[in-house]
Amino acid sequence: MGESDVKGISVIIPAHNEAAVIGRCLASVLASDPVPSFQVVVVANGCTDDTARVAQAFGDQFAENGWGLTVLDLPEGGKPNALNAGDAAARFGARVYLDADVTLSKTVLSELAGLLAVDEPTYASGRLNIVAPDNFASRAYARIWRKVPFMAQGVPGCGLFAVNTAGRARWGAFPNIISDDTFVRLHFAADERVSTSGSYDWPVVSGLRNLIKVRARQDRGVEEVRALYPELIKNEDTPATSIGEKLKLALADPIGFATYTGVALAVKFGPKGDSGWSRGR
Structure with missing residues:
Protein backbone atom coordinates (compact mmCIF):
# COMPACT_ATOMS: atom_id res chain seq x y z
CA MET A 1 0.00 0.00 0.00
CA GLY A 2 3.00 2.34 0.14
CA GLU A 3 3.80 4.91 2.84
CA SER A 4 1.13 5.66 5.42
CA ASP A 5 1.53 9.44 5.41
CA VAL A 6 -1.76 11.12 6.29
CA LYS A 7 -0.36 14.45 5.08
CA GLY A 8 0.29 13.16 1.59
CA ILE A 9 -1.89 11.87 -1.21
CA SER A 10 -1.29 9.88 -4.36
CA VAL A 11 -3.48 10.85 -7.31
CA ILE A 12 -3.98 7.97 -9.75
CA ILE A 13 -5.16 8.81 -13.28
CA PRO A 14 -5.96 5.84 -15.56
CA ALA A 15 -5.86 6.98 -19.17
CA HIS A 16 -6.74 5.06 -22.33
CA ASN A 17 -6.27 7.11 -25.53
CA GLU A 18 -6.72 10.38 -23.65
CA ALA A 19 -4.10 12.50 -25.43
CA ALA A 20 -6.75 15.11 -26.27
CA VAL A 21 -7.77 15.69 -22.64
CA ILE A 22 -4.98 14.54 -20.30
CA GLY A 23 -3.13 17.84 -20.67
CA ARG A 24 -6.13 19.83 -19.47
CA CYS A 25 -6.55 17.47 -16.52
CA LEU A 26 -2.90 17.73 -15.47
CA ALA A 27 -2.91 21.50 -15.93
CA SER A 28 -5.81 21.74 -13.47
CA VAL A 29 -3.86 19.56 -11.02
CA LEU A 30 -0.85 21.88 -11.35
CA ALA A 31 -3.06 24.91 -10.67
CA SER A 32 -4.30 23.37 -7.42
CA ASP A 33 -3.60 24.81 -4.00
CA PRO A 34 -0.45 23.32 -2.45
CA VAL A 35 -0.65 19.86 -0.91
CA PRO A 36 2.23 18.52 1.21
CA SER A 37 3.75 15.24 0.07
CA PHE A 38 1.93 15.02 -3.24
CA GLN A 39 2.28 12.52 -6.07
CA VAL A 40 0.50 11.95 -9.38
CA VAL A 41 0.58 8.61 -11.19
CA VAL A 42 -0.71 8.62 -14.78
CA VAL A 43 -1.33 5.10 -16.07
CA ALA A 44 -1.54 5.10 -19.86
CA ALA A 55 1.67 13.38 -19.68
CA GLN A 56 5.46 13.04 -19.53
CA ALA A 57 5.82 16.56 -20.93
CA PHE A 58 4.45 17.87 -17.61
CA GLY A 59 7.35 16.39 -15.64
CA ASP A 60 9.38 19.60 -15.29
CA GLN A 61 6.36 21.62 -14.17
CA PHE A 62 5.51 19.08 -11.47
CA ALA A 63 9.15 19.05 -10.35
CA GLU A 64 9.11 22.85 -10.06
CA ASN A 65 6.15 22.53 -7.68
CA GLY A 66 8.01 19.91 -5.68
CA TRP A 67 5.43 17.31 -6.67
CA GLY A 68 6.11 13.84 -8.00
CA LEU A 69 4.85 12.73 -11.41
CA THR A 70 5.09 9.11 -12.52
CA VAL A 71 3.88 8.04 -15.96
CA LEU A 72 3.37 4.34 -16.61
CA ASP A 73 2.87 3.18 -20.19
CA LEU A 74 1.23 -0.24 -20.13
CA PRO A 75 0.85 -2.23 -23.36
CA GLU A 76 -2.43 -3.77 -22.23
CA GLY A 77 -5.66 -1.85 -21.75
CA GLY A 78 -8.33 -2.14 -19.09
CA LYS A 79 -9.19 0.31 -16.32
CA PRO A 80 -9.04 -2.14 -13.37
CA ASN A 81 -5.54 -3.19 -14.42
CA ALA A 82 -4.55 0.48 -14.73
CA LEU A 83 -5.93 1.27 -11.27
CA ASN A 84 -4.00 -1.65 -9.77
CA ALA A 85 -0.79 -0.56 -11.50
CA ARG A 91 3.75 6.32 -2.38
CA PHE A 92 1.00 7.29 0.04
CA GLY A 93 -1.87 5.46 1.67
CA ALA A 94 -4.43 8.17 0.90
CA ARG A 95 -5.54 7.88 -2.72
CA VAL A 96 -7.42 10.06 -5.17
CA TYR A 97 -8.70 8.23 -8.28
CA LEU A 98 -9.24 10.71 -11.08
CA THR A 103 -10.75 19.15 -14.59
CA LEU A 104 -10.42 20.36 -11.01
CA SER A 105 -11.08 23.64 -9.28
CA LYS A 106 -8.02 24.86 -7.41
CA THR A 107 -9.23 23.93 -3.92
CA VAL A 108 -10.42 20.35 -4.43
CA LEU A 109 -7.17 18.47 -3.85
CA SER A 110 -6.13 20.43 -0.76
CA GLU A 111 -9.62 20.02 0.69
CA LEU A 112 -9.54 16.29 -0.03
CA ALA A 113 -6.15 16.01 1.67
CA GLY A 114 -7.66 17.60 4.77
CA LEU A 115 -10.72 15.34 4.76
CA LEU A 116 -8.55 12.24 4.37
CA ALA A 117 -6.17 13.15 7.20
CA VAL A 118 -8.18 11.19 9.77
CA ASP A 119 -7.90 7.74 11.28
CA GLU A 120 -11.48 6.66 10.56
CA PRO A 121 -12.13 5.03 7.15
CA THR A 122 -13.27 7.83 4.86
CA TYR A 123 -14.55 8.14 1.30
CA ALA A 124 -14.52 11.61 -0.24
CA SER A 125 -15.21 13.47 -3.45
CA GLY A 126 -15.68 17.02 -4.67
CA ARG A 127 -18.80 18.93 -5.64
CA LEU A 128 -19.78 17.51 -9.01
CA ASN A 129 -20.33 19.86 -11.95
CA ILE A 130 -21.76 18.00 -14.94
CA VAL A 131 -20.56 19.67 -18.13
CA ALA A 132 -22.39 19.11 -21.42
CA PRO A 133 -20.85 19.60 -24.87
CA ASP A 134 -22.41 21.79 -27.55
CA ASN A 135 -24.99 19.19 -28.47
CA PHE A 136 -28.75 19.56 -28.04
CA ALA A 137 -29.44 16.08 -26.66
CA SER A 138 -26.45 16.13 -24.30
CA ARG A 139 -27.35 19.54 -22.90
CA ALA A 140 -30.97 18.50 -22.37
CA TYR A 141 -29.95 15.23 -20.69
CA ALA A 142 -27.45 16.99 -18.42
CA ARG A 143 -30.00 19.55 -17.21
CA ILE A 144 -32.09 16.77 -15.67
CA TRP A 145 -29.19 14.57 -14.58
CA ARG A 146 -27.83 17.42 -12.44
CA LYS A 147 -31.10 17.48 -10.53
CA VAL A 148 -31.49 13.75 -9.88
CA PRO A 149 -31.24 13.35 -6.06
CA PHE A 150 -28.30 10.95 -6.19
CA MET A 151 -26.25 13.43 -8.22
CA ALA A 152 -27.44 16.60 -6.50
CA GLN A 153 -27.53 15.50 -2.87
CA GLY A 154 -25.17 12.55 -2.48
CA VAL A 155 -21.45 11.94 -2.91
CA PRO A 156 -21.54 10.00 -6.19
CA GLY A 157 -17.81 10.19 -6.92
CA CYS A 158 -18.29 10.21 -10.69
CA GLY A 159 -14.87 10.78 -12.26
CA LEU A 160 -13.28 11.58 -8.88
CA PHE A 161 -13.31 9.63 -5.65
CA ALA A 162 -10.81 9.44 -2.82
CA VAL A 163 -10.13 7.30 0.24
CA ASN A 164 -7.78 7.60 3.18
CA THR A 165 -5.35 4.91 4.28
CA ALA A 166 -7.88 3.12 6.49
CA PHE A 183 -17.63 -0.79 -6.09
CA VAL A 184 -15.56 1.58 -3.95
CA ARG A 185 -18.44 3.82 -2.82
CA LEU A 186 -20.39 0.84 -1.51
CA HIS A 187 -17.51 -0.15 0.75
CA PHE A 188 -18.51 2.87 2.84
CA ALA A 189 -21.66 3.67 4.78
CA ALA A 190 -23.39 6.97 4.09
CA ASP A 191 -21.97 8.58 7.21
CA GLU A 192 -18.44 7.67 6.08
CA ARG A 193 -18.76 9.62 2.82
CA VAL A 194 -17.90 13.30 2.75
CA SER A 195 -17.65 15.99 0.09
CA THR A 196 -15.53 19.08 -0.36
CA SER A 197 -17.00 22.48 -1.16
CA GLY A 198 -14.62 22.71 -4.11
CA SER A 199 -15.98 21.56 -7.47
CA TYR A 200 -14.75 19.58 -10.42
CA ASP A 201 -15.97 19.37 -14.01
CA TRP A 202 -17.11 15.98 -15.30
CA ARG A 220 -24.69 -2.80 -16.34
CA GLY A 221 -21.88 -1.77 -14.02
CA VAL A 222 -24.21 -1.15 -11.09
CA GLU A 223 -26.06 -4.43 -11.64
CA GLU A 224 -22.75 -6.29 -11.87
CA VAL A 225 -21.65 -4.97 -8.47
CA ARG A 226 -25.02 -5.90 -6.98
CA ALA A 227 -24.74 -9.44 -8.35
CA LEU A 228 -21.10 -10.07 -7.45
CA TYR A 229 -20.93 -8.25 -4.11
CA PRO A 230 -24.36 -8.54 -2.44
CA GLU A 231 -22.76 -7.88 0.95
CA LEU A 232 -22.10 -4.28 -0.14
CA ILE A 233 -25.74 -3.48 -0.87
CA LYS A 234 -26.32 -2.63 2.80
CA ASN A 235 -24.46 0.62 2.07
CA GLU A 236 -26.61 1.54 -0.91
CA ASP A 237 -28.54 4.70 -0.07
CA THR A 238 -29.28 6.09 -3.53
CA PRO A 239 -32.50 8.08 -3.08
CA ALA A 240 -35.35 7.35 -5.45
CA THR A 241 -36.94 10.17 -7.41
CA SER A 242 -40.54 10.46 -6.25
CA ILE A 243 -43.48 10.87 -8.60
CA GLY A 244 -43.87 14.44 -7.35
CA GLU A 245 -40.23 15.24 -8.04
CA LYS A 246 -40.50 13.74 -11.51
CA LEU A 247 -43.57 15.82 -12.24
CA LYS A 248 -41.78 18.99 -11.12
CA LEU A 249 -38.82 18.17 -13.36
CA ALA A 250 -41.10 17.45 -16.31
CA LEU A 251 -43.06 20.69 -15.90
CA ALA A 252 -39.93 22.80 -15.40
CA ASP A 253 -38.03 21.31 -18.35
CA PRO A 254 -40.21 19.10 -20.58
CA ILE A 255 -37.55 18.75 -23.29
CA GLY A 256 -34.85 17.82 -20.83
CA PHE A 257 -37.13 15.38 -19.01
CA ALA A 258 -38.21 13.76 -22.27
CA THR A 259 -34.58 13.35 -23.34
CA TYR A 260 -33.46 11.92 -20.00
CA THR A 261 -36.43 9.56 -19.81
CA GLY A 262 -36.02 8.56 -23.44
CA VAL A 263 -32.41 7.53 -22.86
CA ALA A 264 -33.41 5.47 -19.82
CA LEU A 265 -36.20 3.74 -21.75
CA ALA A 266 -33.94 3.07 -24.74
CA VAL A 267 -31.48 1.34 -22.41
CA LYS A 268 -34.18 -0.65 -20.64
CA PHE A 269 -36.00 -1.89 -23.72
CA GLY A 270 -33.38 -1.59 -26.46
CA PRO A 271 -30.96 -4.24 -27.73
CA LYS A 272 -28.01 -5.09 -25.54
CA GLY A 273 -24.89 -3.76 -27.21
CA ASP A 274 -21.17 -4.21 -26.89
CA SER A 275 -19.92 -3.98 -23.33
CA GLY A 276 -16.69 -2.29 -24.39
CA TRP A 277 -15.92 1.12 -22.96
CA SER A 278 -16.15 4.30 -24.98
CA ARG A 279 -16.88 7.83 -23.84
CA GLY A 280 -17.97 8.65 -27.38
CA ARG A 281 -16.13 11.94 -27.64
Whole structure:
Protein backbone atom coordinates (compact mmCIF):
# COMPACT_ATOMS: atom_id res chain seq x y z
CA MET A 1 0.00 0.00 0.00
CA GLY A 2 3.00 2.34 0.14
CA GLU A 3 3.80 4.91 2.84
CA SER A 4 1.13 5.66 5.42
CA ASP A 5 1.53 9.44 5.41
CA VAL A 6 -1.76 11.12 6.29
CA LYS A 7 -0.36 14.45 5.08
CA GLY A 8 0.29 13.16 1.59
CA ILE A 9 -1.89 11.87 -1.21
CA SER A 10 -1.29 9.88 -4.36
CA VAL A 11 -3.48 10.85 -7.31
CA ILE A 12 -3.98 7.97 -9.75
CA ILE A 13 -5.16 8.81 -13.28
CA PRO A 14 -5.96 5.84 -15.56
CA ALA A 15 -5.86 6.98 -19.17
CA HIS A 16 -6.74 5.06 -22.33
CA ASN A 17 -6.27 7.11 -25.53
CA GLU A 18 -6.72 10.38 -23.65
CA ALA A 19 -4.10 12.50 -25.43
CA ALA A 20 -6.75 15.11 -26.27
CA VAL A 21 -7.77 15.69 -22.64
CA ILE A 22 -4.98 14.54 -20.30
CA GLY A 23 -3.13 17.84 -20.67
CA ARG A 24 -6.13 19.83 -19.47
CA CYS A 25 -6.55 17.47 -16.52
CA LEU A 26 -2.90 17.73 -15.47
CA ALA A 27 -2.91 21.50 -15.93
CA SER A 28 -5.81 21.74 -13.47
CA VAL A 29 -3.86 19.56 -11.02
CA LEU A 30 -0.85 21.88 -11.35
CA ALA A 31 -3.06 24.91 -10.67
CA SER A 32 -4.30 23.37 -7.42
CA ASP A 33 -3.60 24.81 -4.00
CA PRO A 34 -0.45 23.32 -2.45
CA VAL A 35 -0.65 19.86 -0.91
CA PRO A 36 2.23 18.52 1.21
CA SER A 37 3.75 15.24 0.07
CA PHE A 38 1.93 15.02 -3.24
CA GLN A 39 2.28 12.52 -6.07
CA VAL A 40 0.50 11.95 -9.38
CA VAL A 41 0.58 8.61 -11.19
CA VAL A 42 -0.71 8.62 -14.78
CA VAL A 43 -1.33 5.10 -16.07
CA ALA A 44 -1.54 5.10 -19.86
CA ASN A 45 -2.99 1.70 -20.71
CA GLY A 46 -3.28 0.12 -24.13
CA CYS A 47 -2.97 3.52 -25.82
CA THR A 48 -2.57 3.94 -29.55
CA ASP A 49 -2.14 7.71 -29.25
CA ASP A 50 0.30 10.03 -27.46
CA THR A 51 -1.28 9.93 -24.00
CA ALA A 52 1.94 8.91 -22.25
CA ARG A 53 4.08 11.44 -24.11
CA VAL A 54 1.66 14.29 -23.37
CA ALA A 55 1.67 13.38 -19.68
CA GLN A 56 5.46 13.04 -19.53
CA ALA A 57 5.82 16.56 -20.93
CA PHE A 58 4.45 17.87 -17.61
CA GLY A 59 7.35 16.39 -15.64
CA ASP A 60 9.38 19.60 -15.29
CA GLN A 61 6.36 21.62 -14.17
CA PHE A 62 5.51 19.08 -11.47
CA ALA A 63 9.15 19.05 -10.35
CA GLU A 64 9.11 22.85 -10.06
CA ASN A 65 6.15 22.53 -7.68
CA GLY A 66 8.01 19.91 -5.68
CA TRP A 67 5.43 17.31 -6.67
CA GLY A 68 6.11 13.84 -8.00
CA LEU A 69 4.85 12.73 -11.41
CA THR A 70 5.09 9.11 -12.52
CA VAL A 71 3.88 8.04 -15.96
CA LEU A 72 3.37 4.34 -16.61
CA ASP A 73 2.87 3.18 -20.19
CA LEU A 74 1.23 -0.24 -20.13
CA PRO A 75 0.85 -2.23 -23.36
CA GLU A 76 -2.43 -3.77 -22.23
CA GLY A 77 -5.66 -1.85 -21.75
CA GLY A 78 -8.33 -2.14 -19.09
CA LYS A 79 -9.19 0.31 -16.32
CA PRO A 80 -9.04 -2.14 -13.37
CA ASN A 81 -5.54 -3.19 -14.42
CA ALA A 82 -4.55 0.48 -14.73
CA LEU A 83 -5.93 1.27 -11.27
CA ASN A 84 -4.00 -1.65 -9.77
CA ALA A 85 -0.79 -0.56 -11.50
CA GLY A 86 -1.33 2.96 -10.17
CA ASP A 87 -1.86 1.62 -6.66
CA ALA A 88 1.37 -0.37 -6.91
CA ALA A 89 3.26 2.83 -7.83
CA ALA A 90 1.57 4.98 -5.18
CA ARG A 91 3.75 6.32 -2.38
CA PHE A 92 1.00 7.29 0.04
CA GLY A 93 -1.87 5.46 1.67
CA ALA A 94 -4.43 8.17 0.90
CA ARG A 95 -5.54 7.88 -2.72
CA VAL A 96 -7.42 10.06 -5.17
CA TYR A 97 -8.70 8.23 -8.28
CA LEU A 98 -9.24 10.71 -11.08
CA ASP A 99 -10.55 10.27 -14.63
CA ALA A 100 -8.36 11.80 -17.32
CA ASP A 101 -11.17 13.94 -18.75
CA VAL A 102 -11.95 15.64 -15.42
CA THR A 103 -10.75 19.15 -14.59
CA LEU A 104 -10.42 20.36 -11.01
CA SER A 105 -11.08 23.64 -9.28
CA LYS A 106 -8.02 24.86 -7.41
CA THR A 107 -9.23 23.93 -3.92
CA VAL A 108 -10.42 20.35 -4.43
CA LEU A 109 -7.17 18.47 -3.85
CA SER A 110 -6.13 20.43 -0.76
CA GLU A 111 -9.62 20.02 0.69
CA LEU A 112 -9.54 16.29 -0.03
CA ALA A 113 -6.15 16.01 1.67
CA GLY A 114 -7.66 17.60 4.77
CA LEU A 115 -10.72 15.34 4.76
CA LEU A 116 -8.55 12.24 4.37
CA ALA A 117 -6.17 13.15 7.20
CA VAL A 118 -8.18 11.19 9.77
CA ASP A 119 -7.90 7.74 11.28
CA GLU A 120 -11.48 6.66 10.56
CA PRO A 121 -12.13 5.03 7.15
CA THR A 122 -13.27 7.83 4.86
CA TYR A 123 -14.55 8.14 1.30
CA ALA A 124 -14.52 11.61 -0.24
CA SER A 125 -15.21 13.47 -3.45
CA GLY A 126 -15.68 17.02 -4.67
CA ARG A 127 -18.80 18.93 -5.64
CA LEU A 128 -19.78 17.51 -9.01
CA ASN A 129 -20.33 19.86 -11.95
CA ILE A 130 -21.76 18.00 -14.94
CA VAL A 131 -20.56 19.67 -18.13
CA ALA A 132 -22.39 19.11 -21.42
CA PRO A 133 -20.85 19.60 -24.87
CA ASP A 134 -22.41 21.79 -27.55
CA ASN A 135 -24.99 19.19 -28.47
CA PHE A 136 -28.75 19.56 -28.04
CA ALA A 137 -29.44 16.08 -26.66
CA SER A 138 -26.45 16.13 -24.30
CA ARG A 139 -27.35 19.54 -22.90
CA ALA A 140 -30.97 18.50 -22.37
CA TYR A 141 -29.95 15.23 -20.69
CA ALA A 142 -27.45 16.99 -18.42
CA ARG A 143 -30.00 19.55 -17.21
CA ILE A 144 -32.09 16.77 -15.67
CA TRP A 145 -29.19 14.57 -14.58
CA ARG A 146 -27.83 17.42 -12.44
CA LYS A 147 -31.10 17.48 -10.53
CA VAL A 148 -31.49 13.75 -9.88
CA PRO A 149 -31.24 13.35 -6.06
CA PHE A 150 -28.30 10.95 -6.19
CA MET A 151 -26.25 13.43 -8.22
CA ALA A 152 -27.44 16.60 -6.50
CA GLN A 153 -27.53 15.50 -2.87
CA GLY A 154 -25.17 12.55 -2.48
CA VAL A 155 -21.45 11.94 -2.91
CA PRO A 156 -21.54 10.00 -6.19
CA GLY A 157 -17.81 10.19 -6.92
CA CYS A 158 -18.29 10.21 -10.69
CA GLY A 159 -14.87 10.78 -12.26
CA LEU A 160 -13.28 11.58 -8.88
CA PHE A 161 -13.31 9.63 -5.65
CA ALA A 162 -10.81 9.44 -2.82
CA VAL A 163 -10.13 7.30 0.24
CA ASN A 164 -7.78 7.60 3.18
CA THR A 165 -5.35 4.91 4.28
CA ALA A 166 -7.88 3.12 6.49
CA GLY A 167 -10.49 3.34 3.75
CA ARG A 168 -8.19 1.88 1.10
CA ALA A 169 -7.58 -1.10 3.37
CA ARG A 170 -11.22 -2.18 2.92
CA TRP A 171 -10.52 -3.92 -0.37
CA GLY A 172 -7.53 -5.47 -2.09
CA ALA A 173 -6.92 -5.24 -5.80
CA PHE A 174 -9.57 -3.70 -8.03
CA PRO A 175 -11.58 -6.56 -9.56
CA ASN A 176 -12.24 -6.81 -13.27
CA ILE A 177 -15.60 -5.03 -13.20
CA ILE A 178 -17.20 -2.14 -15.06
CA SER A 179 -18.10 0.25 -12.26
CA ASP A 180 -15.06 0.81 -10.07
CA ASP A 181 -16.62 3.94 -8.54
CA THR A 182 -19.75 2.07 -7.43
CA PHE A 183 -17.63 -0.79 -6.09
CA VAL A 184 -15.56 1.58 -3.95
CA ARG A 185 -18.44 3.82 -2.82
CA LEU A 186 -20.39 0.84 -1.51
CA HIS A 187 -17.51 -0.15 0.75
CA PHE A 188 -18.51 2.87 2.84
CA ALA A 189 -21.66 3.67 4.78
CA ALA A 190 -23.39 6.97 4.09
CA ASP A 191 -21.97 8.58 7.21
CA GLU A 192 -18.44 7.67 6.08
CA ARG A 193 -18.76 9.62 2.82
CA VAL A 194 -17.90 13.30 2.75
CA SER A 195 -17.65 15.99 0.09
CA THR A 196 -15.53 19.08 -0.36
CA SER A 197 -17.00 22.48 -1.16
CA GLY A 198 -14.62 22.71 -4.11
CA SER A 199 -15.98 21.56 -7.47
CA TYR A 200 -14.75 19.58 -10.42
CA ASP A 201 -15.97 19.37 -14.01
CA TRP A 202 -17.11 15.98 -15.30
CA PRO A 203 -18.13 15.87 -18.97
CA VAL A 204 -21.16 14.26 -20.53
CA VAL A 205 -20.67 12.47 -23.85
CA SER A 206 -21.88 14.07 -27.07
CA GLY A 207 -24.99 12.89 -28.90
CA LEU A 208 -28.02 10.74 -28.19
CA ARG A 209 -26.43 7.51 -29.39
CA ASN A 210 -23.44 7.95 -27.08
CA LEU A 211 -25.68 8.91 -24.16
CA ILE A 212 -27.56 5.63 -24.59
CA LYS A 213 -24.33 3.64 -24.93
CA VAL A 214 -22.76 5.12 -21.79
CA ARG A 215 -25.98 4.94 -19.76
CA ALA A 216 -26.29 1.26 -20.69
CA ARG A 217 -22.76 0.61 -19.51
CA GLN A 218 -23.37 2.50 -16.26
CA ASP A 219 -26.49 0.47 -15.56
CA ARG A 220 -24.69 -2.80 -16.34
CA GLY A 221 -21.88 -1.77 -14.02
CA VAL A 222 -24.21 -1.15 -11.09
CA GLU A 223 -26.06 -4.43 -11.64
CA GLU A 224 -22.75 -6.29 -11.87
CA VAL A 225 -21.65 -4.97 -8.47
CA ARG A 226 -25.02 -5.90 -6.98
CA ALA A 227 -24.74 -9.44 -8.35
CA LEU A 228 -21.10 -10.07 -7.45
CA TYR A 229 -20.93 -8.25 -4.11
CA PRO A 230 -24.36 -8.54 -2.44
CA GLU A 231 -22.76 -7.88 0.95
CA LEU A 232 -22.10 -4.28 -0.14
CA ILE A 233 -25.74 -3.48 -0.87
CA LYS A 234 -26.32 -2.63 2.80
CA ASN A 235 -24.46 0.62 2.07
CA GLU A 236 -26.61 1.54 -0.91
CA ASP A 237 -28.54 4.70 -0.07
CA THR A 238 -29.28 6.09 -3.53
CA PRO A 239 -32.50 8.08 -3.08
CA ALA A 240 -35.35 7.35 -5.45
CA THR A 241 -36.94 10.17 -7.41
CA SER A 242 -40.54 10.46 -6.25
CA ILE A 243 -43.48 10.87 -8.60
CA GLY A 244 -43.87 14.44 -7.35
CA GLU A 245 -40.23 15.24 -8.04
CA LYS A 246 -40.50 13.74 -11.51
CA LEU A 247 -43.57 15.82 -12.24
CA LYS A 248 -41.78 18.99 -11.12
CA LEU A 249 -38.82 18.17 -13.36
CA ALA A 250 -41.10 17.45 -16.31
CA LEU A 251 -43.06 20.69 -15.90
CA ALA A 252 -39.93 22.80 -15.40
CA ASP A 253 -38.03 21.31 -18.35
CA PRO A 254 -40.21 19.10 -20.58
CA ILE A 255 -37.55 18.75 -23.29
CA GLY A 256 -34.85 17.82 -20.83
CA PHE A 257 -37.13 15.38 -19.01
CA ALA A 258 -38.21 13.76 -22.27
CA THR A 259 -34.58 13.35 -23.34
CA TYR A 260 -33.46 11.92 -20.00
CA THR A 261 -36.43 9.56 -19.81
CA GLY A 262 -36.02 8.56 -23.44
CA VAL A 263 -32.41 7.53 -22.86
CA ALA A 264 -33.41 5.47 -19.82
CA LEU A 265 -36.20 3.74 -21.75
CA ALA A 266 -33.94 3.07 -24.74
CA VAL A 267 -31.48 1.34 -22.41
CA LYS A 268 -34.18 -0.65 -20.64
CA PHE A 269 -36.00 -1.89 -23.72
CA GLY A 270 -33.38 -1.59 -26.46
CA PRO A 271 -30.96 -4.24 -27.73
CA LYS A 272 -28.01 -5.09 -25.54
CA GLY A 273 -24.89 -3.76 -27.21
CA ASP A 274 -21.17 -4.21 -26.89
CA SER A 275 -19.92 -3.98 -23.33
CA GLY A 276 -16.69 -2.29 -24.39
CA TRP A 277 -15.92 1.12 -22.96
CA SER A 278 -16.15 4.30 -24.98
CA ARG A 279 -16.88 7.83 -23.84
CA GLY A 280 -17.97 8.65 -27.38
CA ARG A 281 -16.13 11.94 -27.64
